[in-house]
Amino acid sequence: MKRSRSRNPLLIALYLNAALLGAVLIALITRDGGVTLLAPVMGQAQAPATPAIAGGAGLFVVPAQFSTNTWGCYLMDVDSQSLVAYQYFPGEKQLRLVAARNFRYDRRLGNFNTPSPSPAEVKDLVEKEQANNRVTQTKQ
Numbered sequence: 808m809k810r811s812r813s814r815n816p817l818l819i820a821l822y823l824n825a826a827l828l829g830a831v832l833i834a835l836i837t838r839d840g841g842v843t844l845l846a847p848v849m850g851q852a853q854a855p856a857t858p859a860i861a862g863g864a865g866l867f868v869v870p871a872q873f874s875t876n877t878w879g880c881y882l883m884d885v886d887s888q889s890l891v892a893y894q895y896f897p898g899e900k901q902l903r904l905v906a907a908r909n910f911r912y913d914r915r916l917g918n919f920n921t922p923s924p925s926p927a928e929v930k931d932l933v934e935k936e937q938a939n940n941r942v943t944q945t946k947q
Contacts, residue, residue: 879905 861868865885871892872878879894879902888911893902918926 862883867883867885869881869883870878871881873892873894877894879892882891882893883889887909889907889909891904891908892906894905895902924932
């Protein structure tokens with residue numbers, strides 16, 4: 808007994824499977840502008856283009872853009888708790904120190920250059936609101 812090749816259901820299923828796999832391959836190749844071997848996972852969030860921080864052992868360098876066409880870098884020394892800024896001058900091909908600051912005591916400030924309402928005013932408002940809630944709760 809010979810089976811007809813054209814009517815074999817298994818053969819038809821295999822051809823259909825191959826056609827569907829070919830369609831998936833074409834869809835993957837043509838999506839997002841072409842084939843990429845290092846494409847991110849679809850659910851993976853893309854990191855914004857942030858400057859790379861280089862450093863270690865308490866010393867860090869971060870590239871900086873001071874204005875539209877002005878570039879440089881920040882240098883932070885964690886051990887001495889200081890921050891310095893260098894600006895690159897392309898015409899002179901020099902990197903110059905433009906600012907330096909020790910931030911040891913800056914971190915201890917609680918309220919400096921804060922606009923209204925001040926933290927003390929916020930504290931007073933919260934205490935008044937809590938006192939008002941206590942009065943209404945005891946009357947009920």
